[in-house]
Amino acid sequence: xxxxxxxxPLVDIVLVLLIVFIVITPAVSHAVRLxxxxxxxxxxxxxxxxxxxxxLAARRNPAGQVTGAGPVQVEGREGKDGQGSALAFDLxxxxxxxxxxxxVQAHVAAGDPRVFIKADLDLPFRQVNSLLQVCxxxxxxxxxxxxxxxxxxxx
Numbered sequence: 001x002x003x004x005x006x007x008x009p010l011v012d013i014v015l016v017l018l019i020v021f022i023v024i025t026p027a028v029s030h031a032v033r034l035x036x037x038x039x040x041x042x043x044x045x046x047x048x049x050x051x052x053x054x055x056l057a058a059r060r061n062p063a064g065q066v067t068g069a070g071p072v073q074v075e076g077r078e079g080k081d082g083q084g085s086a087l088a089f090d091l092x093x094x095x096x097x098x099x100x101x102x103x104v105q106a107h108v109a110a111g112d113p114r115v116f117i118k119a120d121l122d123l124p125f126r127q128v129n130s131l132l133q134v135c136x137x138x139x140x141x142x143x144x145x146x147x148x149x150x151x152x153x154x155x
Contacts, residue, residue, distance in 0.1 A: 050076070051114035052107045053146065056091075056131055058120040066120075068092075069127040072100060075118065091130055104138035115140040 053075035058066045071088040089103070090096035104115060115135045119128045128145060135143035 051112060051116055052104065052140075053116045053118060054131065054135070056117060056119040056123065056128060058122050066122045069123055071096075072131060074103075091127070091134070097134055101134055101138040104135050104140050108139040113140055113142045115143040116146040117143065118146050 055073045055075050057070045057073070059068045059070040061067050069091060071090050074087045087103075089100035091100070107115070117128065117131055117135070119131070132143055132145070
């Protein structure tokens with residue numbers, strides 16, 4: 001005689017569980033209320049204007065190979081900073097780092113601690129991290145690297 005597994009009890013249990021989940025799911029969806037975070041922006045005090053966005057492009061040789069980081073530029077702002085200097089900061093130069101730190105510190109003092117960094121994909125992270133550290137030392141506690149979704153096919 002051949003032994004067969006009886007699936008009727010298994011089907012009964014699965015159907016009962018399915019009915020239980022169908023009945024309980026609507027009750028659970030709006031029963032959870034999370035507390036407000038302690039470090040959130042207080043209600044009524046919104047941030048003024050867009051955040052400061054810094055662009056760190058790669059410096060390339062004529063063959064297209066990366067030779068290092070180029071100057072840091074400020075997105076959406078052309079011309080000069082408050083001291084009459086161009087809005088391009090060289091991270092390899094101590095004076096350029098100090099000027100960038102003062103620029104970020106002025107932005108933070110205006111009431112917005114957010115700084116976004118857009119960096120070239122081919123740059124090593126240590127160069128991007130160097131820019132992050134300058135921003136954080138200047139008081140930008142919400143300094144972060146801006147990312148975007150890779151929309152290439154197969155990615």
